[in-house]
Amino acid sequence: MTQHATTPHANAPRANTPRAVSQQTVASDPAPAARPPQSSLGWWRDAVIYQIYVRSFADSDGDGIGDLPGVRQRLPYLTELGVDAVWLTPFYASPQADGGYDVSDYRAVDPRFGELSDARALVAEAHALGLRIILDLVPNHTSDQHPWFLRALAGDPEAQARYHFRDGRGEHGELPPNDWKSVFGGPAWTQVPGAPGRWYLHLFAPQQPDLNWQHPRVHEEFDSVLRFWLDMGVDGFRVDVAHGMVKAEGLPDVGARSQARMIGAQQLPFFDQDGVHEIHRSWRRLLESYGPDRIGVAEAWAPTAERLALYVRPDELHQAFNFHFLKAGWDVGQLRKVIEESMAATTSVGAPTTWVLSNHDVVRHRTRLGSLARARAAALLMLALPGSVYLYQGEELGLPEVTELPDEARQDPAFFRAVSGVGDGQEGLRDGCRVPMPWETDGPSYGFGPAGSWLPQPADWRKLSVQAQTGDPLSTLELYRTALRLRKLLPGLGDSAMEWLQAPDGVLALSRPDLVCLLNTRDEPVDLAPPGELLLSSVPEESRDSMEAGAPAGQLRIPANSCTWWAA
Template sequence: MTQEWWRDAVFYQVYPRSFADSDGDGEGDLAGLTQRLPALAALGVDALWLTPFYPSPMVDGGYDVADYTGVDPRYGDLAALDALLARAHELGLRVTIDLVPNHCSSEHPWFRAARDAAPGSPEREMFLVRDGRGPDGALPPTNWRSVFGGPSWTRLPDGQWYYHLFAPEQPDLNWANPRVLAAFEDVLRFWLDRGVDGFRIDVSDALVKDLDAGDTPDGSPVIPKGADSPLHDYYRALRRVMDAYDGDRMAVIETGAPPEEVALLVRPDEMHLAFDLALTRVRWSAAELHEAVVEGLAVARLAGAPATWVLENHDLPRAVTRYAADLALAGEYVPEHDGAARPVTRLTAADLARGTRRARAAAVLLLALPGAVYVYQGQELGLPEVEDLPDGVREDPVFFRSGGVATGRDGCRVPLPWSGTQAPFGFSPPSATRGPWLPQPDSFAALTREAQEAAGDSMLALYSELLAVRRREPLLRRGELTWVGDLTSTPDVLAFRLTAGPAALLVLVNTGAASVPLPAGEVVAASVPRAELAEDAARDGATRLLPSDSAVVLRLVGRAT
């Protein structure tokens, strides 16, 4: 029996507004993405994940959806989406899209009808609407706080309150109402009928809230996720919809729950994959990386589902900057407000160079882990976080709701540099009537795809090599991972073996400041040029050495250490 394609696929995350602009208005669109699909096929990824392109007021980057079965005019129309699907499939790329079931836009017809309807009406029952507390109901029903900062209740004109886990413009849906589940079953069918291969489910574990729990000590909402939560019935129903289609349609869930709760959501009759975000949260440390990988493997072990690895996404500071800041700020680059971050001091060119070297090593680790992998657009170019965006161009609600204390997520969403030596770096056509919706820094000139295609030692070249090696080497996708703890005398080395029968690969990641000896074996992939390994060996008189902040994959003979 052929294994389902998604079990060990590499997905490429596209943030459409920042990927490629075909019409010169400064914003990416579906036609621009379609034009650039050959570059993604050549890179060697298996599938795409598109963040929301639905009609939206864009209060939260499109995650405030006003129509679940349409395309926002800024991105094109349904014909453009159909053309994208057809071209991607022609190139052998699967296409998955975002599903946002926790909340919709306050401009969605569902909420507009609820706002205008009477308390207790069927329209209001689509949302989490409650009477307030205190005289005249003037106090919110609970003290719960929004993820984006501030209260998570907003009052309607007639005095009732509605709940929003995120911004007030993103009212939460009431999944206890069967009409909500039925509506989303129809949404899935709409896109599956058009040929979409799967979904990424946003805020997947937060659909159920226990509003009767009342106030909490820290204002956190009460969100049941255990085995008895009705959440699992909702996902079983959505799974049945997907299973009715051929082509191994799938869904990956976004969740920050502990492994034992995540495992419940990826049981055989629920969802297929679950992001493991642990690698995005840890510093450049062998011990912390080990802990992150152990967490990801725990879900796989508990549920029998593949691990799903992530190093970057549209909500988090870029890996190059995270690793550079870890060096410069001794761990003070602390995530705030669901992934937004504000560095304590500006990073130097030397810091970013070290961050890039570490990000190269992290790429080897990422693509050597068995299971599914997600790569965020620009990660393959080694883009850093754009930290000096003017406040006037920022759009993330995190920035505004925190009063500017958190800079938000705009810095990882700056449009991609494709070619040329000045903005818009090929993102928009020469006929563009306006610049990119977020300004690109001059430093992008050295990081364009065009410049990196001409450099054999670029981050793009490394990702291309790693993706090709991953395709050739089944052990990197499906091998049994076992830890190796006795290869070196330093705790700064992460080491594990991937095996299947007599075949074995050894993966080493050196997070320390000193080179370490390499065991015998053929170099399958490395984050540094092969010559650098040889130069260290000649200088130090050892057989071979793995330099500081680098990683390597070795082919072992039999089960040799």
């Protein structure tokens, strides 16, 4: 019985045999900083980009926190997996009030993660291996320990003008200036210490004051920050809260009972304002001054696919995260609607569509969709769609959300605001998707580092480790490796045409050049006429022979909650 990849017909590309992941230590001196070759059509249009949550990927020094040298040591694993680029979450100097998204110095590496030389070595090593590096840019807010904000708190009016300081409402200014809520729950305003009646704005934690992008000095500073890292050789930036930098004139009230539930559902006076687009246009010009292959990626929540497409017009950023796809349920109608709307919107502006199932801010899709079988099937569907794909570290291992972390181990600021009764922000769930990677079957942190890990790993994760899954044809890791090899071998996958095929209820069928993809969302098998030779199945023990058993003549029995690829 064949496993993941069945024997293709003579004209179909053949997947290579999976190889073991390299565990060798990277040399101390960085390889020459040879850049990956330029792409005539834009490498990002069909790239597979792997997100690394730095503090949870690999720990090189035994302090329980992932770091840049650890990432560098594990780069061969990513080339073996078959990805094209790596997106690194913030490793800048930070008090770590929100996992590094509270930056105190945008040009320095936080000592927890290494030194500036480690960042240079990482970029050089990645380029030598053919990988591109995308950094996380955090332009909506700084840390409250940033020199600008410290000067603002000390009463410097010019420094205050770089943020949103306002007088409060009420007789003595005891009420916030408006009714805006923090994404993490509770008011989006905090009183200035020692200045009764004076408040500052923070759409996230109080330690993350929002910048005022109407101030020219803010623009100048971030142009300088981008150039600093581009000069080091990085290939682009994922722009955090790309939709939030500009606020509506006058900071008007929202008047909604639960603004947290409105994010992404409708335009708000602090999100998706038209003024953000001029910022992105200026950054596009800056990126292009370094050549055609440096990119900007918008983390943007917008109420419609059409509004999201505005962020990737030809003179703006190159990609925008497609959260509408991530939020779709295990339902053919929802999935088809999201895919159609997403592709129509991005095609209208000549941009590629991006697809993502998990990231560091949401419940892992294995848990969210209800089973590993559905997670594997969803991954094959995603990898068969036109455009670019984002993978979140550990999804290739089939990691579930860790739902039983002890309260004393949690570090998500949304959790502490929720348990203190402040509000209904992100519900404190984000620590569960940030538990460090299991690399080996033994050791105090399953190979994450020489000691423990900053969040406890479940005991059964040893069975999900890279070591345990490598070479096992039934494993989720080898499914991803095979799918990514096929994605490169099949010229019709990536940035090319797609059309829907007729299918029974509960089945999604789509055609790409040289490939047909079938997704069965039912909890029972369905009998269909085979669309070609079977290349790949998300159900590890299925082969064409096993699908023929019990099926009517001329048909195959497609397994429940599965996705299959067929050579057309």
